[in-house]
Amino acid sequence: MTNITLRPYQQRLVDLTISHLHDYPDSAPIVVAPTASGKSVVVAELCARLAKVASGMILVLTHRRELVGQNAAKLPAHLNVGIYSAGLGKKQLHRVTVAGFQSLRKKTDKLPMVSFILIDECQYALTGYREFIAEVRKRSPAVRVLGLTATPYDGSANRTALHLMPLDKAIFTGICAEVSMGELLRDGYLCPLTPYRPDFKLNTEGVQIDNRTGDFAVGQLQAAVDTDDQNVQAAMSMQSIFAERQAVMVFCTGASHTAHVRNALRALGETAEMILGTTPPAERDNIIARFKTGKVKWLVACEVLLVGFDAPIVDGIANLRPTKSGLVWVQLLGRAMRLHSDKTDALIADFTGTSDEMGPIDEIEG
Numbered sequence: 001m002t003n004i005t006l007r008p009y010q011q012r013l014v015d016l017t018i019s020h021l022h023d024y025p026d027s028a029p030i031v032v033a034p035t036a037s038g039k040s041v042v043v044a045e046l047c048a049r050l051a052k053v054a055s056g057m058i059l060v061l062t063h064r065r066e067l068v069g070q071n072a073a074k075l076p077a078h079l080n081v082g083i084y085s086a087g088l089g090k091k092q093l094h095r096v097t098v099a100g101f102q103s104l105r106k107k108t109d110k111l112p113m114v115s116f117i118l119i120d121e122c123q124y125a126l127t128g129y130r131e132f133i134a135e136v137r138k139r140s141p142a143v144r145v146l147g148l149t150a151t152p153y154d155g156s157a158n159r160t161a162l163h164l165m166p167l168d169k170a171i172f173t174g175i176c177a178e179v180s181m182g183e184l185l186r187d188g189y190l191c192p193l194t195p196y197r198p199d200f201k202l203n204t205e206g207v208q209i210d211n212r213t214g215d216f217a218v219g220q221l222q223a224a225v226d227t228d229d230q231n232v233q234a235a236m237s238m239q240s241i242f243a244e245r246q247a248v249m250v251f252c253t254g255a256s257h258t259a260h261v262r263n264a265l266r267a268l269g270e271t272a273e274m275i276l277g278t279t280p281p282a283e284r285d286n287i288i289a290r291f292k293t294g295k296v297k298w299l300v301a302c303e304v305l306l307v308g309f310d311a312p313i314v315d316g317i318a319n320l321r322p323t324k325s326g327l328v329w330v331q332l333l334g335r336a337m338r339l340h341s342d343k344t345d346a347l348i349a350d351f352t353g354t355s356d357e358m359g360p361i362d363e364i365e366g
Contacts, residue, residue, distance in 0.1 A: 004041055004074070006041065006045060007038065007189065009033075009037070009189070010037075010038055010045070011045075012177070013033060013178075013179060014046055014049065016176060016177035017029065017031055017146065017177050018046075018049055020177070021176075026173075027173045027176070028144070028145040028171060028173045029147075029172065029173060029174060029176030030146070030147045030152050030162060030163065030172050031147070031175075031176060031177045031178070032149060032150070032175055032178040033148065033150060033178070034150045034179070034180070034181040034184055034334065034337070035330070035331060035333075035335070036191070036334055036337040036338040036339075037179065037184055037190070039148050039150070040070050040071050040120075041074055042148065043071050043074065043120060043148060044071070044074040044075045044076065046118065046146075047060065047075055047079065047118070048075075051079060051096060054116055055115055056112060056113035056115035056140060057093075057096070057115060057116075058095065058097070058114075058116045059097055059111070059114055059117045060097070060118045061099055061100075061117060061118070061120065061125075062099075062100065062101065062120040062121055063101050063102070063121060063124050063307075064100070064121070064308040065085060065087035065100060065281070066308045066309065067120055067307075067308040068083060068085045068087070068088060069088060070308065071120060075098070079095070079096045080094055080095070081096050081097065081098060082094030082095075082097040082098070083097070083098055083099070084097055084099035084104050085099060085100040086102070086103045088100075093110060093111065093112070101129070101132070104132075108132065108136055108139075111136065111139070111140075113139065113140045114139075114140040114143045115140070115142070116144050116146070117133065117143060117144070118146055119145070119146070119147045119171075120148050120149075121307055122152075122171075123149045123151050123152065123153065123154065123327055124307070125147060129171060130171055133145060145172075146172075146176075147162070147172055149162075150331070150334060151330050152175060163175065181361065185362065189339070190338075190339070191336065191337050191338060191343060191345060191346050192346075193336065193337065193346050193347075193348050194346065194347050195350070196241055196347055196350075197350070198241065198349050198350070200237065200351070201351055201352065202225045202230055202322060202351050203230070204216065204221065204225065204322050204352075205224070206220070207220045207221050207322075208220055209324065213325070214325070215328070216324065218253070221253050221322060222256065225253055225320065225322065226253065226260055231257075231260045231261050231264045232264050234261065234318075234320055234351055235261065235270075237351075238250070238265070238298075238318045238349065239265070241318075241347070241349050242316045242347065245315045245347055246297065246315060246342070247291060247292075247297060247299070247311070247314050247315055247316070248298050248299070248316035248317065249301070249305065249335055249336070250265075250298060250299070250300040250317075250320060251301060251302065251305075251317070251319050251321040251332055252300060252301070252302050252320050252321055253302060253320070254302055255276050255277075257302070257320070258274050258300050258302050259274060261300050262274040262298070265300070271295070271296050271297050271298065272296070272297070272298035272299075272300060273290070273291065273298070273299060273300070274299075274300040274301060275287055275288070275299065275300075275304055275305060276301070276304060277303070277304045279304075287299070288309075291313075292311050302321065306332055307331055309335055310338070311335070311338070312340040313340055313342070313343075314336045314346065315336065315340070315345070315347065316348075316349070317336050317346065317347075317348050317349070318349045318351065319348070319349070319350045319352055319354060320352065321352065322352040322353070322354060323352070323354055329354055330361060333361050
């Protein structure tokens, strides 16, 4: 990483976190910063500061291959950063290591003494993370844990704060530093969103709520919205709405819905590609590269690009994924909030009514 001058709010987040760790030795705090605010830069500066005092390893954990690469790329070269990720084909354990959680979760016996664990996108630090930390603590009892996220609550409709989770699920103790979306929009660090109300809404009548998640039952939802008539109508509407936009992301309900919407756009002569969780890494990287360089206008996906997808060129989002989850909604809209020299705003067309239910994005809380 070349030297990066931190923005004032990034420096504030780092300073507050370092002070908190010193003042509260038993805490496991969370740093909250909106999507597109540069969390990877904050992670890099925290690692650089912590490396000066740590006697053991500094481990940065995340759940996505793309986030492993992004975080590692931002870290200072002098830290000699290791990458441990099956998806990236690397198994390096250095004093500062960025790792994919799934790649490392059963490998705690390979770790040296660990001083700090930083969990990026810590709203996903649920299944397995507590057990992983407990295993690390057997050899590193003094290890400190901290999380970073734009959405410090779980994915259910109740949006339970991460530090208020039941004792058998909780990892974190509270929020130590936070910057709001409103502050960053005011100061010009985020791209503003322009809402657009399409002329029709996807039909979710009769779709039940899954009691486990508080969100729509996935199978019923896909059956309700993934119909030929609705897909064609949505594609025609999107073509008109986003005629002046250069890079549009479309969020769907599942794999079949994603493919059908992609095909409907192609039938209208549009350049559209899709990415699923099953898309091979090389093909996925190629599609994303073409999208980022303007060779593909429409990138259609479902869950897989909600988190960690960094494409400042995005100037439009079409939402075809009804949701009751504030976490999903904030992460979805955040894909368009990065600054880019070729855009002054991002156009949001919500075909689901979610925007009416959730309210302003900067007011959604756990």
